[in-house]
Amino acid sequence: MTAPVIDIRGLVTRFGNHLVHEGLDLSIPAGEVMALVGGSGSGKTTLLRQVIGLMRPQRGDIRVLGQPLFSGDLQADRALRQRFGMLFQQGALFSALNVLENIAFPLRELRWLDRETIHDLVMIKLAMVELEPRHAWLMPAELSGGMVKRVALARALALEPELLLLDEPTAGLDPDRSAAFVSLIRRLRDQLGLSVVLVTHDLDTLSALATRVAVLGERRILAEGTLDHVMKQDHPFIRSFFGAARPAAGGR
Amino acid sequence: MGVPTVSFEMTGAQPAAVLAGEWTLAGLRGRLDALKRQLASADAARTVRWDLHALTRLDSLGAITLWRAWGDRLPDGLDADPRTLDMLRAAAVLGPCRPAPRARPRRGDSLVALGRLGGALVAQLLGMIALSGQILFDAVRMLRFPQDAPLRELSANLYKTGVTALPITALVGFLIGVVLSYLSALQLKTFGADVFIINILGIGIIRELGPVLVAVLVAGRSGSAMTAQLGVMRVTEEIDALVTMGVPATLRLVLPKVAALVAAMPLLVLWTSASALFGGMVAAAVQLDIGFGFFLDTLPRVVPIANLYIGFGKGLAFGLVIALVACHFGLTVRPNTESLSANTTRSVVSAITCVILVDAVFAIATRHIGMPT
Known part of the structure; x- marks a missing residue:
């Protein structure tokens, strides 16, 4: 197995008195499409922001493509940031260009x-x-x-980039467009050999795109593995997340 | 990791080219020009077989480099992996067209630019007039349906543009008063005309300097804030949301701003003029030994009360102009950041320019009023 594209060890995040992550460990292997799921406020987006270096965790170590995000060497940091691409939820296009x-x-x-x-x-x-x-x-x-x-x-x-990060790639798209966008991402991933990390709420997107799933909850990773493996886990959140969404997804 | 290379084997009946290494954005850095030259050389022109099997990776940059070097087509003797072929075929979407070179300025362009500027000016003026009309409509509507009156917004704006401006206007007024008084005193002393400091300060500040000073400060302070607020609300479609809920945007957003500034400006003018006169008085006492009592006693005698009314009138007019200009530019922001910053700048600059223009009109219109005989 190749080295993980993202390696998180002992991550602690705190907003004031609110503890978001407590000793979170997560390793994402290369070539996978990893989906991060979790309830609102479980710190998915925070985790993603830390992975791309917009926020520095209070404690813990994050390595992206084998390198630390804040190495102290500005050139190295910049070079690392050119090796991954991020798709923001609202696109974040420069409106003046x-x-x-x-x-x-x-x-x-x-x-x-x-x-x-x-x-x-x-x-x-x-x-x-x-x-x-x-x-x-x-x-x-x-x-x-x-x-x-x-x-x-x-x-x-x-x-x-070698690594593509997606924050809610299908949020705000109607089902048709969302399906088209998902298949576009999948095609590009095969064509370009990308590793992909995505945060999503949408079970259709998840099942269509993700090869692995990590469930965030209770300030840590509740379960991680293939979709089938994760869905077999017996945890109230996982049951309600996949259980509630499954009939709706199937009924379409 | 292989350095991208191309080598030509010119022996035999089929001259061949062998490409190897990483033809990627990272790999081609610093080597692109040399490779392009090699691909354009005479050897390349004679090559009939292209062996791409030794390529470890090819990305878009590598693909377009080859595509362009081959004259926008795939060569006949191409031998490559399916994956590499896919990348190369992706480059086929490129038309032969290159970006058009930037247009050079031509003679007559400056005339056209001047015309456009004039047109833009007229368009802005028309927009401003339309906005004034809309506000008038809103005011009439408010009289008919008093329950629609945006009283909370009015009070909030009065506080924001008026009350919170008190410290800064007082400070600036005071300092200008001190400076004006100090510099005038130096001149007056040489003529022995010390007493006239009161006339100079009284007329100058109450009639002219106070209102203009406040207008400049308020245009920079509240005018820019109004433009930025309305502009962001347009960018984020908040104004559309308001209109959708049946709340007329101008009634709720523009009218309170205009009304609040029209109400607050004369009071700010009074406040700033008082502060400037106080500053002048202090400087006069230090510099010319003119006591506070004497100063305050003489002031009403040498400065006709009409000057105060003119100052008030200017305050009203300036407030209206600043608020109208600011709201107009705020509402015409296009949904991008560049337009927002440009319109905020325009708002402040136009507001101050308009204020000076209106001031000139006032100066001419009131030239017979309030001057001591």
Whole structure:
């Protein structure tokens, strides 16, 4: 087995008096699509923010792609951040830049690619996320919700990351679009050989995309493993999460 | 990890090229130009077989580099893994077109730009007039349905734009008063005209400086805040939410702001003028030995009361102008961050410019009023 893409050991997170994570351990192997699930306030998004280095945990060690996020070496930290891509829940596109400039932004930041190459790369990424070249000139405010997600995905993939992080990738999309987006992510993952970590509430997304599931609850990981393995666990939260959602998902 | 390379074997009947290594964004860094030159060389043109089996990885950058080098097509003698082929075929979406070079400025462009500027100015003016009309409508509606009156918002705005501005306006007024008095005193002393410090300060501050000073401060303080607030509400669709709930946006958001500022400005003018006069009085006492008692006694005699009314009137007008300009620019923010920052800047600059313009109109219109004879 290859080295884990994300390795979390003894993570402690605290907001004031509110303890979010207490000695949380999680290891995500390379090449998997790992879904983080959990109730509201179980610290899923917090965990994701810590993994991408937006927040520093009070205690514990997080290694992404085998390296610490805050090594003290600015160049190394920056290089590490160029090796993973994040798709934010609302897309987080730069509203003052058009689609082309949004996707080109991380490429321009490398400062060694010329304009034509960047343009070509953006066009390839646009095609990858199934958008048309004419969409490149639209502003983020002119895009539909599904297109925002696609553009944000293209931007996250611009630097050819090894690891892709998705925060609620299908939230706010109707079932059709959500299914299309899920199959797009799956196709890209196969094509590009990505490891994927996603946070989701949606059981359809989960079952369609995830190869492994980690359940957050009670300030730690309640269960981790394949979907079947996790669903067999006897825990009130897991029962209600999968149990309540299953008939609804099946009834569609 | 292999360095991306291309080598040509020019022996035999079939000149071949062998590509190896990591043709990826990370691998190609610093080597891209050299490889592009190799791919454009005469050797490459004669190559009939391309062996890509030794490629360890190929990503979009590698694919477009090859695609462009091959003249936007796949060469005939291509030998590669299916995975590599997929990446290369992905590059086929690229049209032959390259981004258009940036347009160079031409003669006559500046004239067009000037025309556009004029058009924009007219458009802004029209927008402002439309907003004023809307506010008038809202005011009439409020009179007909008094229960719709946004009293809470009015009171909140009065507090935000008026009460919380008291310390800063007092401080700035006081300091300007001291400076004005000190500098005038130096000049007046040389003519022996010490007493006229009271005339200068009285007329200058009450009629002119107080209102303009407050207007500049309020435009920077409350005007920018109004524009930013309305702008963000537009970006986040909060205004649409309000309208959807049947709450008229201008009635709830703009009218209280305008009304509050119109009400607060004259009071702020009074307050700041008093503070500036106090500062001037202190400086005059130190510099020219003019006692507080004498100063306060002389002031009403040399400064006709009409000046105070003019100051009040200016306060009203400036308040209206600042609030209208700020709300207009706030409501015309387009949903992106650039537009928000640009409109906030425009709001403050236009508000101050308009205030100075209105001030000039006041100066001409009131030139016969309130001057000591």
